[in-house]
Amino acid sequence: MSEKSCRLPAEKLKWACDPSIFNFRSTDEIGNLEGSIGQERALSAIHFGLGIQDNGFNIFLAGEPGTGRNTTIANHLKSRARTEPTPNDWCYVYNFAAPDNPLALSLPAGMGPELAADMKEFIDGVRTNIPKALESREYETHRVATIEEYQEKNGELFKILEKEVEGEGFAMQRTVSGLVVVPQKEGRNFTQEEYDALEQEEREQMDAHGKALTERLNDVMRQVRDNEKSLREALAQLDRELGLSAIGHHVGPLQEKYAYSERVVKYLESVQEDLLLNLDDFKPQAAAPQIPGLRVPKQEPNLERYQVNVFVTNDDHSGAPVVFETNATYNNLFGRMESVMQMGGVASTNFTLIKPGALHRANGGYLIVDAREVLMNPFAWDALKRCIRNAEIRIEDVLEQYRFMTFVTLKPEPIPLKAKIIMIGSLWIYYLLFHLEPEYRKFFKVKADFDSRLNRTPEVMQDYALFVATHCRNEGLLHFDPGAVAALLEYSARLVEDQERLSSQLMELTDLLREASYWAKEGGDSLVTREWVIKAIHHKIYRSNRIEERMQEYFEDGTILCDTDGSVTGQINGLSVITLGDHTFGRPSRVTARTYMGRAGMVNIEREVKLSGPIHDKGVLILTGYLGGKFALDRPLSLTASICFEQSYEGIEGDSASSTELYALLSALSGIPLRQGIAVTGSVNQHGHVQPIGGVNYKIEGFYAVCKAKGLTGSQGVMIPKLNERNLMLSEEVVQAVRDGMFHIWSVTTIDEGIEVLTGVPAGTLGPSGKYPDGTVNHRVQERLLEISEKMKRLLESEKGEKKEEKEER
Known part of the structure; x- marks a missing residue:
């Protein structure tokens, strides 16, 4: 396969959204988004979990932050709860038979405050x-x-x-x-x-x-x-x-x-x-003895025990309650008993000081909590399990069992629990609970999994436009024209590095809406256009890429060695991705390989000094399998090869450089130089198939930046796995450079295709005689390995002869 046939046209390097698919001039002309964007799987699970009333079918909303979990469940419950019956009020009253155990009274919605008012009027009359x-x-x-x-x-x-x-x-x-x-x-x-x-x-x-x-x-x-x-x-x-x-x-x-x-x-x-x-x-009491200088007030009968503590009240027309508890401490969830300090520092409490928690307010409706908050706060998770298991809410002094002394306190009557509990957390927390918490599966049987990416369908793209219109109205932002919405969708596809999917990281997209609106206002525009969205993206990158620019300076002044022109044997430019907090970028890394006589096999210098991770080590070991299966079918593989990432002083992980290392190794064995203007990425298996990798856009743009700084020659570019073609969402600058013929992107399926692009020499196909055609890369590698093997054989025979002579002399 020729080099030109592997070269990708500019049209394949990025998906461009056509603004004409939107039938509006401004998002101000369209309505609001009803529901959520995509997430059919999660919505189906939510509908099932909310509909089934059997015990234990509570819901865990799993997914990455920013995927719309909170907004989706809030919108869903808002409309659902409105049509459901309003739960009863709850009041605590004095228990005349057992004063330490206040009684819980259930009344129809709105009647709790009325009973309290009636009792107040009654007490005043008494x-x-x-x-x-x-x-x-x-x-x-x-x-x-x-x-x-x-x-x-x-x-x-x-x-x-x-x-x-x-x-x-x-x-x-x-x-x-x-x-x-x-x-x-x-x-x-x-x-x-x-x-x-x-x-x-x-x-x-x-x-x-x-x-x-x-x-x-x-x-x-x-x-x-x-x-x-x-x-x-x-x-x-x-x-x-x-x-x-x-x-x-x-x-x-x-x-x-x-x-x-x-x-x-x-x-x-x-x-x-x-x-x-x-x-x-x-009845009239005897006058208290008067103390000079101290006025003793008249003793009034204590009627506090006849009051009514309106614990939880609901508007009789509000429907089922929906409660978001953002600080899931024990007291905030399950209620508390407050105390009053009296003279002498003695704290006392009574039934009127019993306060409700979020679970009481959500009783008869829905409680939404953050899983991480529940697990981090002491006693909260165990108490929540008890409530679900026993179907009742108890208000207890949780620290009572940890005190050295026991204090007289109240034991309020428990309230029956009938609420749907919804926990929101990451997939990591979900799996942690699923495997390590025995009772978790009994109490949270419904998992609603929010995906971080959505299939790019016409319906989803229209929903994104409604999403933009909704946020512009709710937050007072400038509205977007079709070109701006199209730019937003392209940015969404860039986030997931997929031409066929869009990101569901709505938090990230919402921030871009706000920033684009800001820049449009700064520019005196009344409508956000594509240019303002692009400017917002550039400024967002500029605020975070100081380290990338500093590293780029090292490439420009030659501190970090990287050739972008000419050809060198056993040397190639690999590509890596660096993530620093909120910014990700790619950078080239020089990979060199040396081969010599020996039996040590592949020597991964990074592994020897413990700078490589297990996946990278695996990729290097695969090279031995590839070479053995291709060049050692009729004789053992006698070889020592050292592979190194030059000027690398930090850990290396991942197998995306395994094809790069193999190209350097084949060049070192064959003696055929590699084009330094081509950087390579992709993993490889033992059969020589090039496999897809991640971060392909960052890697390409990182090498382009170095080539641009050193001077574009028109022969430079990046070689990627063919399976990564759909992941290309390159910047407009790189796409234009490819369109102008100043930069190129090649995609290959096998190592043989890649080595031809890098050397300009055919790779060669194994013939019936077990030999590769003369002049091909594989033939020269085969000959070099044979040469090393013969030399090793002669050396071993010579050593044996010398030992034999020494033995005879003795």
Whole structure:
């Protein structure tokens, strides 16, 4: 195959978008983009994941940042959630049976704040009505009458007892230990001397009477205590009836209003019962002792426990909630219990200080979180798994298990979880979780994979135009004409290095929209044209290519050796790609090969000094397979060859230079010089087929820049694998140079094709005799290998002879 037949025309070096495919003069004339650009696979997975309601079918949006994952799911959920039912409100209230375990009440959407307002109104009424009722004359009259009734009963009992005691010659007297019965004589108490002077029989009779009267006194005291208990019960019943009359007309309507919720009705019953049991709090309290210089405020009853903590509320017309949690800490996801510092530095909490997390706000709808944030924040991932596994959300003090001391805290009632959780992350995180997290597959069964490149179809190109129009409107940018949109599409194809595909890195394209609009405004234009897009691209490169320009200076002043003219044996220009942060560029590297007699085989100098990676080492070892299969079919391959990247002081990886190294090696073996104006890239297999590589555009443009600096001769260019032709999206400058015949691009399929382009000498085909035609590259290589083999054979025979002579002499 001749050199000209391998040469590519300028039309194949770049895909050019025809602006006439767009039927508008400005993107201001077209509508907005509905949905996303392409991504049919991901959209199908999202539709399935959102539609299936079985447990565990949560979604993981996998893909590179900037591919529209957030925007796509946001747009999809925005329209979907609007048509779905609005979830219930949730409130936390005081648990009168177990104060440390606040109760969670579920109410229809929008009714949570209404219950809180009703309870506030109820509490305000209680604060006024109960004290007023307790201070009323009717209540005081009933209370006094009840007390007097029981006092009369007690007085009657004591009156009867007193008559019995006096009839027996005794009297009742009050002492420190209470009432006692003592014997009487002539209207006074017996003295000890008088008692001792009595006869034994009289003393025993007096003691028996005293004992009987004491028992009677004890019976009366028991009746008095029973009467006092009955009095307290009667007063409590009086207070209860008073309380019911004061608050019953408030509780009754509330129970009717919330009759649809049994738990709310029971809660209202508990509130009423607790108020009736604590009416003493509303009664006038004894005045607190006054301390000079300190004013002690009047003690008011604490009614905080009757408040309602509106935990989560939803507008009854808003549909299902969609929550983006950008900072996925434990508290932000699962809620928290806040504390109030009191005097002395003691922190206290109560049910009104329970705050919701993103999972509570998204309950009944959708929660979107960043996978990396969830995994980085302590406890968040394990807690999320528990919530999904148990289908409930618990608010806990996560640090409780790590403290040396246990503190009294709340244990709020868990809330049932029914939400679709969507995690967004890279493919690396997805595979990491899939393989290392046993329960991940149970909880995130749907993967929506966002591709970084899209097939270039007419529909996709029209969607790109709508994408431009949407961003111009949303961000107040200047609108684009068809030529500018076409330039944007060409830049998109350049990003993926494919003439048949476009990039889905929408973040990168959006930045270009903004920059092109800026330069158009700076230039006083009212519309972004192709020239402004190209200028934005050039300035974007200029801001980042300082290192590339500095390296280019080294090529120009000869610090880095690179011949772009003439021919040299065993020397060739290879191509590599360097990525420094946000900028990627190509540069040529001189590759040299030396061959000599020996049996060491291929000596990769980079490998020997540990500057090459395993893939590059593999590429060099493939060369041995190629040479052996082609030139050592009837005799062993006796050869030592050293291959080196000159002036390379950093690591080398990749096999894209393996064909380059093979060309240098064939030149060194054959003695035929290689054209230095042609740089080469491409990997090779053991059969000599040239395989495609990456970064082909950067490599070509890097060598073109060196040739331009040293002077274009019209014979320079780059040789690439034929399979890389569709990856060509070269700059307009390089394409024009090819069009003018000042630079060339060759594409080859095999090493034989490539060596002909580099040397101008036919490669040669193996004949029936096992020889290559005279004058061909392969023939000269074959002859050189045969020569080395014969010399090695004679040398070995000579060495054996010398050893034999030495042995005989001994």
